[in-house]
Amino acid sequence: MGYSIGQTAKMMNVTTHTLRYYEKEGLLPFVRKNASGLRVFSDNDLGWLAMIECLKETGMPLKGIKQYIDWYIEGDATLQQRLDMFKAQKQKVEEQIALYRKHLDKINYKINMYTEAVKRGSWDKMMEEKLLAEEKKKRFGK
Secondary structure (H helix, E strand, O other): OOEOHHHHHHHHOOOHHHHHHHHHOOOOOOOEEOOOOOEEEOHHHHHHHHHHHHHHHOOOOHHHHHHHHHHHHHOHHHHHHHHHHHHHHHHHHHHHHHHHHHHHHHHHHHHHHHHHHHHHOOHHHHHHHHHHHHHHHHHHOO
C-alpha cells in the first residue's frame, strides 16, 4: 500500500518537514515518487522510518544512521560493519539505562523522604527521627 507524506507523518508521529529533511539527508533512499512527483511511502519505508527513529532516539547522530543505510545498500559485504554498529549502539543504550536507573534510585529515595515528611507534617521532624533511628541502629544494632 502507498501512503502520502501527510499520512506517513501522522502514522510515524513526525512532521512532514522531518520526512523531507530525512530525504534530503539521504536517509530515505527507497521512497518512490508517483507520476506527479509526490512521495509515496510503502510499508517497507515505514519500517525504515521506525528504525531511523529508534536509532535517533537512542542517541545515534543522523550521520551514523546514514552510514548504516549506505552499508545496507552496499549489501552483504557490510554485514560485519552493521553488526558492529548495532552492538556499539546497544552498549550505549545499556549505559544510558544504567545511568537512568541510578537517577531513578535517587528520585525514589527523595519520594520516600518526602512521603515520611508528609506523614509527620514536617521535614525537620522527619529528619530528626531518621537521625535518631540511625544512631540507635549504630549503637544497638537494631
